[in-house]
Structures are given as structure tokens and as C-alpha cells.
Amino acid sequence: MKILVTGGAGFIGANFVLYWLKQHPEDFIINVDKLTYAGNLENLKEVQQNPNYSFLKADICNREQMEKAMQGVDTVVHFAAESHVDRSIMNPEEFVVTNVVGTQVLLDAALKANVKRFHHVSTDEVFGALPLNSSEKFSENTPYNPHSPYSASKAGSDHLVRAYADTYGLPITITNCSNNFGPYQFPEKIIPLAITNVIEGKKIPIYGDGLYVRDWLYVEDHCRAIDLVLQKGKIGETYCVGGLTEDINNLEVAKKILKILGKDESSIEFVKDRPGHDRRYAINWTKIKTELGWQPQYDFDTWLEKTVAWYKENQWWWKDIKSGTYKEYYEKQYGQK
Numbered sequence: 001m002k003i004l005v006t007g008g009a010g011f012i013g014a015n016f017v018l019y020w021l022k023q024h025p026e027d028f029i030i031n032v033d034k035l036t037y038a039g040n041l042e043n044l045k046e047v048q049q050n051p052n053y054s055f056l057k058a059d060i061c062n063r064e065q066m067e068k069a070m071q072g073v074d075t076v077v078h079f080a081a082e083s084h085v086d087r088s089i090m091n092p093e094e095f096v097v098t099n100v101v102g103t104q105v106l107l108d109a110a111l112k113a114n115v116k117r118f119h120h121v122s123t124d125e126v127f128g129a130l131p132l133n134s135s136e137k138f139s140e141n142t143p144y145n146p147h148s149p150y151s152a153s154k155a156g157s158d159h160l161v162r163a164y165a166d167t168y169g170l171p172i173t174i175t176n177c178s179n180n181f182g183p184y185q186f187p188e189k190i191i192p193l194a195i196t197n198v199i200e201g202k203k204i205p206i207y208g209d210g211l212y213v214r215d216w217l218y219v220e221d222h223c224r225a226i227d228l229v230l231q232k233g234k235i236g237e238t239y240c241v242g243g244l245t246e247d248i249n250n251l252e253v254a255k256k257i258l259k260i261l262g263k264d265e266s267s268i269e270f271v272k273d274r275p276g277h278d279r280r281y282a283i284n285w286t287k288i289k290t291e292l293g294w295q296p297q298y299d300f301d302t303w304l305e306k307t308v309a310w311y312k313e314n315q316w317w318w319k320d321i322k323s324g325t326y327k328e329y330y331e332k333q334y335g336q337k
């Protein structure tokens with residue numbers, strides 16, 4: 001099978017490429033990535049020489065390049081996106097361009113190439129927010145109600161993917177997944193930001209009251225869910241994917257990281273809240289469990305500890321990132337430090 005992965009140089013995409021070539025060594029992967037600030041070929045060092053892997057530096061908005069890349073492809077797994085909520089608040093336009101227009105260009109190219117499956121990787125953030133202290137969870141039937149330019153652009157892309165299935169018969173599947181964590185996550189997202197800040201002797205910036213809740217999933221569990229959907233998922237269907245956590249808020253996540261790194265809570269700094277901040281996410285993953293037999297395997301505490309260890313052992317990976325152009329973003333977002 002020939003798989004075209006978009007955004008394979010980013011966090012989840014790279015973990016997926018590494019996972020797939022281990023699990024399915026007979027398959028061919030072509031990784032299409034524009035290498036924005038979030039794309040890093042260092043993430044894929046161990047497969048660079050693999051004859052079943054190739055890389056194309058291209059923008060998913062480039063129709064000509066996408067049509068060419070799509071030739072002979074059986075399956076598309078579409079990760080490429082602008083993915084950080086705070087950046088979407090600073091500069092929404094590129095989120096619409098990549099996440100909405102880019103997805104539409106890919107859908108056209110996939111139709112033209114007659115691909116057997118277009119799998120779209122989406123987020124639970126399209127559903128909006130849940131109240132604190134409730135047992136409500138998002139499921140495949142939750143109405144869309146996005147609040148940030150990021151989640152609105154992802155919602156737009158989800159609607160387009162379904163529209164291409166209904167209108168043109170494109171064989172699609174979608175996963176809406178909760179917050180991932182693990183190796184190679186860009187240190188703008190809260191878990192790697194907190195870990196690397198503490199290692200550098202800086203504080204962990206916590207937005208607002210810190211009582212915001214995310215549903216955490218170790219990245220390999222997400223890769224396994226996509227694998228199962230590709231193998232056994234029903235064409236046209238959406239599957240919600242989430243973790244094992246029972247409502248852990250950001251303050252608790254920060255405290256766990258500090259404990260693992262042997263630091264006290266004076267390393268927490270409350271900062272200005274994010275506008276439109278979603279209070280709580282939680283996922284009901286019953287459908288993918290009942291229909292495909294998937295459930296998360298990695299518990300939060302153990303894999304948070306392993307993730308901290310990874311960032312401790314791989315400082316070469318993030319130190320370069322944190323001293324480059326990312327520094328300008330950090331200063332704009334959190335003030336001069």
C-alpha cells in the first residue's frame with residue numbers, strides 16, 4: 001500500500017510515520033510537509049534512509065504539486081495543519097488558508113487520483129467546551145460549536161471532508177481526537193512547554209485560574225486508533241478518540257511535572273488568560289471501542305513520566321527550537337522574560 005501522509009514532520013505526523021513503518025514495513029509512505037516552524041525533519045531521522053519512505057517539501061495549498069504527489073496513492077492520512085490555538089488568535093488567516101483551503105485542495109487531488117481512502121485527522125476542539133464538574137463528554141453526535149480560529153478552521157475542514165463524501169463519493173473517514181502528548185511535540189503546547197521551561201529554570205505559565213480541563217492521550221495511542229480506522233473503519237464514519245484521564249486540570253498537570261522534576265510549586269506563574277478559552281474537554285470513545293476494539297493503553301501518570309524523561313534526554317532536539325525564531329513568538333505571547 002502507498003500512503004500519502006501530510007504534515008508528517010510535525011508532532012503527531014512524525015510519530016505516525018515512525019509507528020507505521022514499524023508496524024507495516026511492507027508499505028510505502030510519502031510524507032508531504034511544508035516545514036513550517038512546527039515541521040522538523042530531525043523527528044524522522046531514523047527512517048530517512050528507509051527505501052519505503054520518501055519526503056516531499058510542499059505546501060498542501062499547491063494544487064499542481066498535490067495532484068502530482070497523489071498519483072498512485074492508495075490512502076491519504078491528512079495531519080498537516082496550523083495547530084496552535086494561541087497562534088490562531090494572533091494570526092487567524094494562515095489557519096484558514098492551510099486548514100480549510102489546503103484541505104479542499106487535497107480533497108480535489110484525492111478525488112482526481114481515485115484514492116481508496118482519505119483519512120482526515122481532526123480534533124475534539126470542534127465541539128466547543130463542556131462545563132466543569134459535569135459528567136458530560138463529547139461524542140460523534142455532539143453538535144459543532146468551535147470558539148477559536150483554530151477550532152473553527154478545523155471544523156470547516158471536517159465539513160468539507162464530509163461534503164466531498166456526500167457530493168462526490170470520496171471514501172473518507174475522520175477521527176476527532178483529544179489533546180496528545182509525547183515525544184517531538186513542539187514546546188509551545190502546555191506539556192512540552194512546562195517540561196522544558198522547568199529544565200531551563202523558568203516558570204510554567206498558567207492561563208487564568210488554571211482550572212481548565214483537557215482529555216490527555218499519549219500520541220502512540222492516537223496512531224494506533226488511526227491504524228485501526230484505516231484497517232477496519234467504515235467509510236464515511238467519524239470516530240472520537242480520547243484518553244484514560246478523569247478530569248485533570250492544567251494546574252494539576254503542572255504540579256505533576258514539577259514533582260517528576262523535583263521542583264516545588266513556586267515554579268508556577270499565573271498569567272493572563274487566553275481569550276475564548278474552552279473550559280473543559282472530555283471524550284466518550286465508546287464507538288471506536290465497540291466497533292473497532294480500540295481503547296487507550298497508556299495511562300497519563302506513567303507516560304507523562306516517560307515523556308518528561310524523553311525531553312530530559314533529548315535536549316538537543318528542543319534547545320535549538322527554543323533559541324531560534326520561536327523565542328520571538330514566546331516573547332510576544334508571554335512578554336519579555
Ligand code: NAD
Nearest residue numbers: 007009010011012034035036038039059060080081179180
Ligand atoms: P504540528 O503543528 O506539530 O504539525 C503540523 C505539521 O504540518 C508541521 O510539520 C507543519 O510543517 C505541517 N504543515 C503546516 N502547514 C502546512 C502546509 N500548508 N502544507 C504542508 N504542511 C504543512 O501539529 P500536530 O500537533 O502534530 O497536529 C497534527 C494534526 O492533528 C493537526 O491536523 C491537528 O489539528 C490534529 N490534532 C492535534 C492534536 C494535538 O493534541 N496536538 C489533537 C487532535 C488533533
Ligand code: TYD
Nearest residue numbers: 085179188189190191205206207212214250
Ligand atoms: P495547549 O497545549 O495550547 O492545547 P489546546 O489549547 O489545544 O488544548 O493548551 C492546553 C491547556 O493549557 C489549555 O487549557 C491552555 C493551557 N495553557 C496554559 O495554561 N499555559 C500555556 O502557556 C499554554 C500554552 C496553555
